[in-house]
Amino acid sequence: MTSFAASDSLSNLTEFSVSELSGSIKRTVETAFDQVRVRGEISGYRGPHSSGHAYFSLKDDRARIDAVIWKGTFSRLRFRPEEGMEVIATGKVTTFPGSSKYQIVIESLEPAGAGALMALLEERRRKLAAEGLFDQDRKRRLPYLPRVIGVVTSPTGAVIRDILHRISDRFPVHVVLWPVKVQGEGSGDEVAAAIRGFNAVKSGDPMPRPDVLIVARGGGSLEDLWSFNDESVVRAAAESSIPLISAVGHETDWTLIDHAADIRAPTPTGAAEMAVPVKVDLDAQIAGLAARLSNIASRQMEFRRQSLRALVRALPSLDQLLALPRRRFDEASAGLGRGLERNTVIKRRSFEKASSGLRLDLLTGRLQQQRQLLNDRLIRADRCLERQLLGERGRIARSDASLKALPARLLGHVQRERQHVGSLSRQGDTAISHALSRGRAAIVAQDRVLQSLSYKNVLKRGFAVVRDEENRPLTRAAGIGEGRAISVEFADGRIAAITGSDPGSHEQPLVSPQPKKKPQKAEAAKAETPSDPPKQGSLF
Template sequence: MTSLLDNDSPTNLTEFSVSELSGSIKRTVENAFDHVRVRGEISGYRGQHSSGHAYFSLKDDRARIDAVIWKGTFPRIKFRPEEGMEVIATGKITTFPGSSKYQIVIENLEPAGAGALMALLEERRRRLGGEGLFDQARKRPLPFLPRVIGVVTSPTGAVIRDILHRISDRFPVHVIVWPVKVQGEGSGDEVAAAIRGFNAMAPGGPIRRPDVLIVARGGGSLEDLWSFNDEAVVRAAADSEIPLISAVGHETDWTLIDHAADIRAPTPTGAAEMAVPVKADLEAQVANLTARLRSATSRQMDQSRQSVRALVRALPSLDQLLALPRRRFDEAAAGLGRGLERTTVVKRRSFERASSGLRLELLTNRLAQQRQLLADRLTRGDRCLELQVLKENNRVAKAGASLSALPARLLGQLQRERQHLASMARHADTAISHTLMRSRAAITAQDRVLQSLSYKNVLKRGFAVVRGEDDRPLTRAAGIGQGQAISVEFADGRIAAVTGEGGELADPPVAAPEPKKRPAKPEPPGDAPKQGTLF
């Protein structure tokens, strides 16, 4: 029993190494599943690896299988794989010996029917709509007459020809075409890049920035138009600063870019019609408005002309307007002479009243009174000063007598008081002198005024004073009788005369003795001759 346990048990199985077994399994699986179609949901998709390959999984509700798309196969895939998308993968099954796993190498990938794509499209529409990319508040109105139109489409299809032909027929403007792929791998990225490229153009650059964009493509199936459902395209359309028209497919074809665009056109030709107006219609409208403007202007001028004519008929004539001012002018002209005469009389009377108050004896008496008042004040000032000096001397003498017995230390203070008293006496003398000078200046000024008002100055200008027998001035010819003795005073002397009949002198004039000249300063009041009216 012991020997049997120690020996290896005999077997007829072939012994393989791990590498041989893994290679055998790989060949068996590849031969058995050389070409298969697998339906499942994409899981764990993260896009292409840095090497260009893509690794993800296909799963259903009970199983899971790894999948790989090689770099060279990606350009042949009609649409981009996305997480959660249900697809049908065509390829072959192989194993990976390094980890004892099997996987499918995908050669073709297609959606698992229209229902799956529609479900994915609906989910994407809800998500982007929840972000506000489809809100009407984001949409901008199209410019009425753009100068440059940017078109994002394929340069070789019939779409671009239809757009250019329609724009040329309606209103020829400058068109810039940004060529892109409109189907297949990478087409969505090209469309998004074209939209952003147009928006990145500087308004004042060498190539004018478009005023409106048209993203266009012809009709096709849902898979053919899938690039315009790409999230990058939708976001680029929503972020576009330039108003954008979506013209993808036919009227029944809807893509997500239609919701994000500012306006959707049913066809590319319809987009061209939305972008520019019809030039002929504009010209006809302008001509119609011009005719209406001319007609309205003519009617307005006619109405204004009739209104002016009606107002002219309602206005009074020129004679009626000027009748009242003319009458007032005539009345004022008639009263002007009388007014001047009355004014002359009033002014003459006013002058006579003023001149009657300017008598020489009044001024002389006033000047004498002022002189007497000043003399009295000077006399009283001298007496007051003498009394004050005498009083101060007596007070100083008394103070000196009373202070003679004081000690010697008070003698200095006494000396200062004496000096202060002497200074005050000098200030008093100076004040009195200044007062006398101001009084003399005032008297001199009054004397100059008196001399200027004296009738002697009037005589120097060629006038004369006629005096009667009592040496009083004669102011009226009616008061002089025939044969009355009179005297005529001139500036250089006085003559005697006798009046005759008719105003002639009865005797030849006899020169009267020349009166004494008045001193420069006014004399005291006396029997000075009175001043009469000057002729």
């Protein structure tokens, strides 16, 4: 009988390893879906990973696909992904062999339509407003006469020419242009970098620091102006320490940078007019102020000149003022030489006196004295330690004697406490027995009163209780209508009945008796249950 090994196979199919099969699937998918456009809603977005890559999913109402944006692509995106945002993604489909999953590698991303842009714009506006970036107390006043104006705009458009022309007509000042793209991919990052770059300029740098900034662009559609709705641009405008004028689009165009800027201009030309005053008006105003200042200065100088002449006449001469200080100076200079000689003699005597006490025999004698003093203190310390040890031994002996006598005292105390506890236990049992006897007597007395007041004792004497169909007692015959169902309770049970048609006739009974039925156990139990409170009814 021939035996086959477990690895032998009768099939002629090609054998793949797991890695070979996963690689083949990966190449097939990437070849078939090299470039695709996918429309869907962003789900599971938590921002870029620590590596700089972004991982999330695209979904619709029936399916879901994983997505990834590599770090280099993420930095070039015109729009940043946001949770719940409907987008159109362009990229290629690939697989991840490590977990047998497929995903789309996104190369570009854009919102799905103008409606999505408006929704995204409104959501971003609410978010930034909640952070306080649009508060009025954050806004600064423009300088009245700036020396340097920084402009962030395109260097080739008509905007910069309009701004320069208007500034030169009104008040020529130094204008520094930071060229940026104002439309397209990466324009928002360039504008934000330009604002932060102007703020980073320090005094003394080759480029002068602007006193006011103008961020300008011509009109356009929502998509054309979208760079100025970028979150990085808004944050850069809000963080700017230099007053900033926003002049994006025409008067009807509004972007998020308009809310974060210190002031909004309807047009770039209007921004230039807000930045500088009119030089001709300033020249006329300055000329008038200069004339007034000259007149005031002339009158003030004349007044001060007259006051100075009066003070000069009252002051003494210079020789009189310096005579006393000059005499004191001469006396001090005369005594300076003698003072130095005397001080030198005193210092020399002090030094000689101190040096006379620094002989070797004196130092040796001092060391011997200190050594003898130290030995005496050590002997006294040993004696004190011995006396302390003797005292501690005596205290320990006394404590040991007390501890040996302690068990006998404790045993007597325990016996006395045990007798006391037994006495208290007997007294407690007696008190409990008396309390139970009094409780039983009180319960028996209450039961007798309850039995005497029960209506069932009255039923045993031949009376009955009549109730309506809702089991309520009937106390008057006038309130019973014709053909009503009633029940009559006797001492031995309850029967049902129907009222008659002629209450005044003695021949026809008021109550039509029903066939006598054997009371059911449930009704008997219900009649006897203590949950039905006794009610006082009519007795017949």
